[in-house]
Amino acid sequence: MTKHEFEVAMTCEGCSGAVTRILNKLGDVKFEIDLEKKLVLIESDREVEDLMATLKKCGKEVKYIGPK
Template sequence: MTTTHQFFVDMTCEGCSGAVTRVLKKLDVKFDIDLPNKKVFIESDKDTDVLLETLKKTGKAVTYIGPK
């Protein structure tokens, strides 16, 4: 079952959201980036720990908020 997970990612610019896009494309998941609110929504059936670890590869501070 696919769930939409909401993460806080400390993004300040397009470059930051670009880094998020790059790491998430490797996972083959649907995602949406809300740069002004520093949120990333990921639609996936993968474990949240996998998503969190992937987002942390950007070097940004990442927090899992919960399911949307």
């Protein structure tokens, strides 16, 4: 599985909680959230576009940083 790094405009625990709930619905991903750095590291075989679309459902700005 490939690891992808995303920057998500999270400002609080509620924001990171929303990202966690959304990613848990995918079921086939492993992820880490660094709220302080506003980073989400996702390990998945899914396409980057699919992961981006999923993360955008939390209503925050999302930027793809690249593979990790």
